[in-house]
Amino acid sequence: MPIIKFKQGIPHYFQIKDYFNRMIDTEKWEPGYKLPSEYELASSFGVSRMTVRRAISELTQKGKLEARQGIGTFVVEQRLSSIVTNLFAPKEQEGKHIVLKQSFVAASGEIAQFLKLREGEELYQIDRIRYFGKEPAAIERAFLQKSRFRDLEEEDLTGTIQDILTDRYKERLTFLKSFLEPIVADSETAKLLNIREGTPCMLFWRVTYSSSRVPAFCSKNIIRGDLCRLQINSQ
DSSP states (O other), X not given: OOOOOOOTTSOHHHHHHHHHHHHHHTTSSOTTOBOOOHHHXXXXXXXXXHHXXXXXXXXXXXXXXXXETTXXXXXXXXXXXXXXXXXXXXXXXXXXXXXXXXXXXXXXHHHHHHHTXXXXXXXXXXXXXXXXXXXXXXXXXXXXXXXXXXXXXXXXXTSOHHHHHHHTSXXXXXXXXXXXXXXXXXXXHHHHHTOOTTOEEEEEEEEEEETTSOEXXXXXXXXXXXXXXXXXXXX
């Protein structure tokens, strides 16, 4: 256990909690990891057990740690609802999806890497427009493994992919990874989103994982900058 170089003016428990947070968020402590005992942690950090206990208690309340009586304290697998992200915070909350195209493609490049599949694996590709009210807000291109989600093309794809995988395929989706990049709309994007070419947008890659920590699907989203904001809930 590394020793923290404590900063003056900041409570020790808070700095320990921040250290625990970093270990969890960077997955150096994976779900199920058992923390050392309070005594061991207190000795390592050179603080009282009460200080360590307060840091653990606050992270337990936030759902990042779980104390099991008589066993120890463990890292909890993070749920979708507790991780970042409401990338869409629209002017009108209710949205819908319009399917543009469904096709089969071979996994390659970054898609194969995101889904942890070999090159050439057959995938579903689903292209959709997401609306908020009457306004087209985002273009979504989703990729899913065909052999894992059989007959997906027969499903109603106007709802969220998460709901389809949960309800129809009984997938337990637990966490996601997101990659954001500012871009400007090209001519095709501008036409689909009813904006001018060159309008600022956000390119948003999302990889959603099942409870077994296997990628369930990934999606490439281009989002209108004037209809959304990025909200990050830090813990």
